[in-house]
Amino acid sequence: MTRTALVTGVVGGIGAAIARQLVDAGYDVRVTDMPGTALDDAAGALGLPAYPADLGHRDSVAEMVAALPARPDILVNAAGGVRGQTGRPLVEVSEEDWRAIFAANVDSAFFLAQSCAPAMAERGWGRIVTISSGAGLRPSLTGIQAYTSAKHALVGLTKQLSLEFGPQGVTVNSVAPGFVRSNPATERQWDAMGADGQRALLSRIHTRRLGRPEDIAQAVGFLCSDAAEWISGQILSVDGGVT
Template identity: 30%
Template sequence: MNRFNGKVVAITGGGSGIGKETAARFVAEGARVAINGRNLDKLASAARDIDPSGQKVIVLAGDISDPETGAALVDAAVSTFGKLDVLVNNAGVFNPKPFLDLTEKDYDWYLDTILKGKFFTAQAAAKAMKDTGGVIVQTGSMWAIQAIGATPSAAYSAANAGVHAMVRNLAIELAPYKIRINAVAPAVVETPVYNTFMSDDQVKEVLPTFDAFHPLGRNGQPQDVAEAILFLASEQASWITGAILPVDGGVTAGHH
């Protein structure tokens, strides 16, 4: 399938995990892609993995919590590839910590990276899309829908609930411009985010204990979420806007 022939896509958090997998799938289906992340070396390595030719992927390093980073990513896509058709607002951070231990610095880290980052990057993208139409897909979270005692995440969940609310509001505001916006809400997905607060050995030990938490009996993989993102970004979803799609192995449906 080449659903994205000639399309131009910008992806935040594109250097690893869900973002990198999503970028690879867009390129495989004919798109040209601009990826953002904080680490230039990681981004450059991801770009080489995705597109050894060097023609279809550009990189822009920067912290998405600074609105200038999102604007620069959109500008880079438009100036290099001529336009912007799709924004995948994927960058996020995660490190469970009890509410009573959360500091203002922790709170700001979550709210600025997850909510402020997605807010102003979406604004920059919408400005670039307002005459041509386009699609925004956000990575939200199952934790914004349901609290999980094993992974205390008050600030993280609050930030993602903001992302979900933003989807509904922007769906209405941007509909006259033919810009659709939706979100995926994943449960536990096996990505390098867990290595940011656990050692490799801990990850190997802890992640399998979450398999049974999902009614379908396994953790998610980056491709599970990437497939949903590509669907929402495609013409196949042309009548879907303002939706939050759980991609969670059945978690929000209930528990055994």
């Protein structure tokens, strides 16, 4: 029986690379992201069926999951990001901006787990992988207070879900990428560092190179496999040795 997978956030480079990795591994993959032409284009490039949803809202997630042919065996939460924000002094951050980043990074993972994890538990097998960040383990290079807070919260949610669903054969892990130039936001961050900042960042990476979306996707593929069946509640840093 072919296992099914749902990958979120495929408009970004990391999410798209994860979807390709899981297809290559033989899974039946569906993808989701915000409704619009960006999702249509990404799904078309991948050759995969798309199920649009605003993942920061419980009802939208529930409707999207209900539209799938079946509840997925594998859920990869690659949606998130900085929502177009940049680092600002604390007093300048609005409530709306704070909540937007939590909705994208934490609420989405929580609502998706609510919709998908119980069916995995009933079947006695499942994989949930969240994409956190080095910002979930230490202060963020972005300087965005909400982003590092949300990624820390996502790490906590990952560990809690592992405790809850591990007895039913569902593993829950997170991949914490280092700096990967995978979307317009990370390109802006890279450019804003300037030549000196870029050199300084590379000097802290043991392998002396930035990450690629494929580096993250390969780690996710392993955590979704049968080879990782006794790995749960873990945060795997994929960052070239920074951590």
